[in-house]
Amino acid sequence: MKLLTIALLGLSLFGCKKTHTTPSDYQETAKTKFITANGVNYAYRELGNNTGIPVLMISPLGSNMDDWDPAIINALAQKYKVILFDLPGEGASTGSTPDNIADMASSVTAFVHALGLPKVNLLGFSLGSFISQQIALTAPGIINKMILTGTGPKGAVGLSNLPALLAAGANLSAEENFLRFGFTSSNESLAKGKAAWSRIQQRVQDRDAAVSQASASAQVIAVLGWAQADANAAEELKTITQPVLIVQGKDDVPVPLGNAEFMAENIPNAQLIVYPDAAHAALFQYPTEFVQSVITFIEQ
Template sequence: MKFLVSLLTAAALSMPAHADDVSFGPNQLCGLQAARPDANPALRVKTVQGRNGPIGYARFGRGTPLLLITGYRATLGEWNAYFLGELAKHHDVIVFDNRGIGRTAAIEGRFGPDYGISDMAADAADVIAGLKLSRVDVLGWSMGGMIAQQLALDAPEKVESLTLIATAPPGPQAVPTSPDVLAVLSGSGKDAFPQIMRVLFPANVAGEASQCFVGDMFAPHGYKGRPVPDAVAAQQNAAMTRWFADSAAADALRRSPVRTLIVAGANDEVLADANARRLEQIIPRATLDVVADAGHALMFQYPVELARHVDAFVSK
């Protein structure tokens, strides 16, 4: 009996904390010698007509269509250019600005108190329709992951697969972003940038990330997406608050037919990986990977490895 107990104890100590823990190896911050789509001077941000006006988007690559939805206060330029370049090797990549940001118009009178995640999901559906695509693989990061979930609920016939990165489920069992972290992400001024880096990245890489974060952002020729209006940021914050109270959406996700990959950072200070584990419990066809030594901005920490991980899932 003592031998059996010792054997079981040793086996338990040798196992990872969770079966879904993964490692992407060394950080890929700074100094990458890889393709980036914005190196092509012919690439431009264009617009497609949505129900609320023009929506700014960029499209590049070859292969199956992959629609990327970005997060809180983020423009299409907040994607890591090397992450996009790796995805573009096998996919027709489409990135776009959420409403009221960058090249996507904020139509006066259309952004009142009812503005929410479902409205932004409708904008994403308009991009798909406007580009005359029938079905697409969808990837959402942070708040974009919430929009992607709603899109899969509202238009499952348009969504081939769903990849949810560093995001949270709907409903009161989610763990929202803390007020302190949200204040950092909403900050401005000379001290804001280093503070933002400290909440987007683990402490051991935040300094390195601050040196190359801006340079590694997707920057199509002639595109300027900043600054994000404070009113739009406030509306996005209100939309996420309502998302965290949306029990009906959580119930609907339990019946979702869409094949889903959930990726979370083990050191995410913005949306804790407990959200990803909750998502795995809710979505029937979900696979979860929690990445060791990763924060909220995984696509900047591991642009090439994360893109290959996504491609392996999407291409199944």
């Protein structure tokens, strides 16, 4: 395991190169497509025209494919084909959202097979990182490499506190909750959080509907199931053979840093990057650095 702790480099949040070859390279304008697998009509978007193994983005709790930061997606699309999609029952996808990580992982695997992709690079954020880990256990053949952020293993310490964290933000606006969950209380972190929120709102046409209450509830149940103590968690992590990049904020509250450290110690081929003065949405606070780390990881 390699531990990389980066310092603030003073780079602009918009430092990711944004010279796009075609309109489809923009997260803000990419066309929504649909494909059916196991009775579910999956909504998805493909960005970038590059061949090779694509990067499949698996969204966090309460999010759909419009909730990714364009500073990350558009920059990655300059190098790879990037695929955004909605899980069953979320956004524009049909069906019902599973209430457990195992079934969510099966739905992602079915979606990948429907697209005819032999392998993908999985990039999972929070809930998406739990799903990615489960795929590594049940369908490892479709994974080339994994990037996990805002992550923790089965039985992650602190994750069972999620209901209290959600209840504390019940009367806050969507932006206020985004900042509270994703960023620290420092002026610098909050300023970067506000900039990320603004970028995420840039897509206006053909935007997904917000995640429904039923879907969000199923997701919370799935996360709490993942949070249950599991005596075999370390041994399962040791069976993951794919290279794994773990990126975590030093001050992550929903999934504290110790969980990522535990994963990096137990996954045989793992690297850990810790961002300072950053919380659950560390990748949105450091998009330029995050993208460069992902590209370096995939290419090495």
